[in-house]
Amino acid sequence: MEGLGGQLPFILMMIVVIFFFMILPAQRRQKKEKNFANSLKRGDRVITKSGMHGKVLELNDKDNTCVIETGAGKIKFERSALSLEMSQKLNAPAAEKK
Numbered sequence: 001m002e003g004l005g006g007q008l009p010f011i012l013m014m015i016v017v018i019f020f021f022m023i024l025p026a027q028r029r030q031k032k033e034k035n036f037a038n039s040l041k042r043g044d045r046v047i048t049k050s051g052m053h054g055k056v057l058e059l060n061d062k063d064n065t066c067v068i069e070t071g072a073g074k075i076k077f078e079r080s081a082l083s084l085e086m087s088q089k090l091n092a093p094a095a096e097k098k
Contacts, residue, residue, distance in 0.1 A: 036087070037079035040066060047086035048077060 036097050040046070044056045046068065054068035054075070 033080070033084050036084040037064070037082065040079065040082070045087070045090055046082050047090055048081050049083045049086075050081070051086075053090070 010047070014020075016077070036086050040056055040057055040059060042059065045053070046056060047053050048068075054070040056066050057069050057074060057075055060066065064079050065076055066079055066082075071084040
């Protein structure tokens with residue numbers, strides 16, 4: 001029993017560290033991705049998580065999908081299949097050259 005008393009603060013500290021460095025950032029990222037999926041509108045240029053580029057043609061709120069126009073045609077995707085990071089990079093304004 002004496003060994004557990006000395007290890008308890010260490011164990012609690014490890015749980016706190018795991019929460020702040022792993023769980024909390026993951027929750028924030030999920031919230032951002034959900035807001036991104038909900039804020040999509042027709043005409044937005046997006047990239048899927050698998051790397052397919054396209055433009056949003058239709059949004060369906062019933063089943064949380066969207067139709068994307070690509071070079072190969074129209075494809076229906078789940079909104080969760082769209083990449084927040086890659087789509088933001090695609091739509092970022094070009095950096096001005098000096």
